[in-house]
Amino acid sequence: MASHEPTAAVIAADLAGMRSQTFGLARRAGLDPHLHALAPRGIWRHVPAAWWPAPLRAVMPLGLGPDYRDHPVISIGGSGGAVGAALRRQGARVIQVQNPRLSPARFDLVIANRHDRISGPNVVLTRTALHGVTPALLDQARREWTPLLAHLPRPLVAVLVGGGNGRFRLGRAEGAVLATQLDAMMRRDRVGIALTPSRRTDPAVCGELQRALAGPDAWIWDQTGPNPYMGLLACADAIVVTVDSVSMISEAVATSAPVMVASLPGRSRRIGHFLRDLTQAGRIRPFAGRLETWPVTPLDDTVMAAEAVRHYLGLAAAV
Numbered sequence: 001m002a003s004h005e006p007t008a009a010v011i012a013a014d015l016a017g018m019r020s021q022t023f024g025l026a027r028r029a030g031l032d033p034h035l036h037a038l039a040p041r042g043i044w045r046h047v048p049a050a051w052w053p054a055p056l057r058a059v060m061p062l063g064l065g066p067d068y069r070d071h072p073v074i075s076i077g078g079s080g081g082a083v084g085a086a087l088r089r090q091g092a093r094v095i096q097v098q099n100p101r102l103s104p105a106r107f108d109l110v111i112a113n114r115h116d117r118i119s120g121p122n123v124v125l126t127r128t129a130l131h132g133v134t135p136a137l138l139d140q141a142r143r144e145w146t147p148l149l150a151h152l153p154r155p156l157v158a159v160l161v162g163g164g165n166g167r168f169r170l171g172r173a174e175g176a177v178l179a180t181q182l183d184a185m186m187r188r189d190r191v192g193i194a195l196t197p198s199r200r201t202d203p204a205v206c207g208e209l210q211r212a213l214a215g216p217d218a219w220i221w222d223q224t225g226p227n228p229y230m231g232l233l234a235c236a237d238a239i240v241v242t243v244d245s246v247s248m249i250s251e252a253v254a255t256s257a258p259v260m261v262a263s264l265p266g267r268s269r270r271i272g273h274f275l276r277d278l279t280q281a282g283r284i285r286p287f288a289g290r291l292e293t294w295p296v297t298p299l300d301d302t303v304m305a306a307e308a309v310r311h312y313l314g315l316a317a318a319v
Contacts, residue, residue: 145231152192163200175205
């Protein structure tokens with residue numbers, strides 16, 4: 001069935017995190033997103049996007065079609081920002097997600113995190129990354145996954161495991177530490193554990209977790225069959241998430257569960273600012289190997305960002 005929502009062209013690398021943020025924003029603003037995958041070509045793959053003299057020639061053809069000026073464009077990140085700014089010079093209406101590492105004045109609207117430390121009259125700052133985790137999706141996932149997780153003890157702790165990156169380390173040794181903490185929580189606090197690794201999780205880390213959490217009170221997704229991620233968010237009484245992923249933490253705090261963040265070796269100034277904002281909001285606490293619960297309410301700044309997009313496009317406010 002054809003969508004009756006206005007179309008939005010999404011200029012992004014074909015990565016799960018990029019799609020989650022741009023598609024989540026678009027859909028919650030009442031737009032029908034279509035990905036035009038961003039793929040730099042030749043030497044430009046090795047050159048920062050801000051240095052591209054002709055961004056539209058530095059990437060593979062985007063396939064936008066001749067009517068792209070009739071629809072909003074949503075770009076994301078530094079590479080997407082370079083292309084988005086070039087499209088705006090040609091008359092497109094461009095909404096940029098994340099710090100473009102260019103002047104915000106080169107876009108119609110910029111939606112960035114507070115920890116990006118940018119400002120301007122057309123800049124909207126959020127505490128969390130953008131995403132598509134809505135109450136309706138959580139309700140649907142809860143109905144689907146509650147029977148599948150019913151064999152686990154309550155309270156149920158969902159564990160979201162990321163992976164090492166340029167800022168934090170998560171290899172076998174760090175996986176063993178996390179596994180020991182989770183096993184201690186399971187035994188001392190008599191909780192059930194439902195754990196999902198991500199695409200970035202080192203297989204050696206998965207092995208450590210599987211060895212430590214073997215038994216009837218824990219379930220670890222083997223990355224076959226339906227992805228349980230949304231179901232774990234929906235069904236959890238509490239959530240543990242590794243510190244490396246702003247996106248996973250942002251999606252976790254959009255639920256009604258208290259969120260504990262598992263530390264890893266490494267540091268990031270930007271993620272440090274992000275965590276401080278959520279700590280001050282009472283939404284997260286450090287994970288210390290024990291279950292902690294406290295009163296929380298969902299925190300989701302994607303709602304505010306989507307309303308800013310609707311206002312800019314002249315669309316009626318969402319009901």
